[in-house]
Amino acid sequence: TVHGFDFHASYVFTNPAHQNSWGYVNFNLSNDVVPYTAKCSAASSQLSDFFYGTVEYTCALVGTDVPAGAKAGFKFSRPGGTLEITETIGCSDKGLTEWNRLFAATGETTFTLTCTDMTTTNPNWTPGQIYSSRDIKCTPVDATIEAESVTAL
Numbered sequence: 389t390v391h392g393f394d395f396h397a398s399y400v401f402t403n404p405a406h407q408n409s410w411g412y413v414n415f416n417l418s419n420d421v422v423p424y425t426a427k428c429s430a431a432s433s434q435l436s437d438f439f440y441g442t443v444e445y446t447c448a449l450v451g452t453d454v455p456a457g458a459k460a461g462f463k464f465s466r467p468g469g470t471l472e473i474t475e476t477i478g479c480s481d482k483g484l485t486e487w488n489r490l491f492a493a494t495g496e497t498t499f500t501l502t503c504t505d506m507t508t509t510n511p512n513w514t515p516g517q518i519y520s521s522r523d524i525k526c527t528p529v530d531a532t533i534e535a536e537s538v539t540a541l
Contacts, residue, residue: 390473391416392528395466395501397438399522403515411438413464415528417447422477424451426460441465441472454478457490457541472496473533476541490541495533501526 397411410433417426426447432438447460455478463472473496479489503526513519 389418389420390471390497390529390531390533391418393471393499393531394528395439395464395503395524395526397522397524401519401521403513403519407435409433409435409438411466411524413439413445413462417460417462417473417475419475419477421479422453422458424449424454424458426450426475428460428462430462430464437466439464439466441468441470444474455490468498469500470496470498471531471533492537492539492541493535494537495535497531497533499529499531501529503527 393415395411395413397409399407399409401407410431412431414429417428426449428445428447430445434440441463444461444463447462449458449460458476458478460473460475462474464470473494475493477491477493479491503524505522505524507520507522509520510517
């Protein structure tokens with residue numbers, strides 16, 4: 389389950405010809421079959437939508453009993469609204485307390501973000517000031533993602 393998926397972006401022009409822009413994604417990921425969670429975040433300066441579903445970002449696993457080899461990652465396409473999750477999860481065999489099986493799972497979802505898009509321009513701009521700025525802030529969303537593929541490793 390994806391909790392609090394947040395996309396926001398900032399476009400800043402320090403003068404009419406110099407742009408410094410970044411997009412950000414943050415969310416938490418939980419899976420009912422493991423006792424740990426993943427904190428996922430990414431930053432991109434690839435204009436103009438920042439995330440195109442072509443780069444896999446690594447999530448940090450947090451909690452107890454994170455087995456060796458466990459990992460989580462994601463790809464996000466802002467134009468398509470697609471979030472793809474990849475996880476390598478550990479499961480114990482026959483109730484043993486030791487993690488001894490790893491499985492790779494993938495799944496994806498598509499959602500529409502509700503965002504505000506605000507641009508401000510400094511009509512009295514002089515060098516050393518911000519010429520214009522644009523901020524996009526989206527309402528965080530939750531999503532349940534079903535595994536589309538599970539493979540034993």
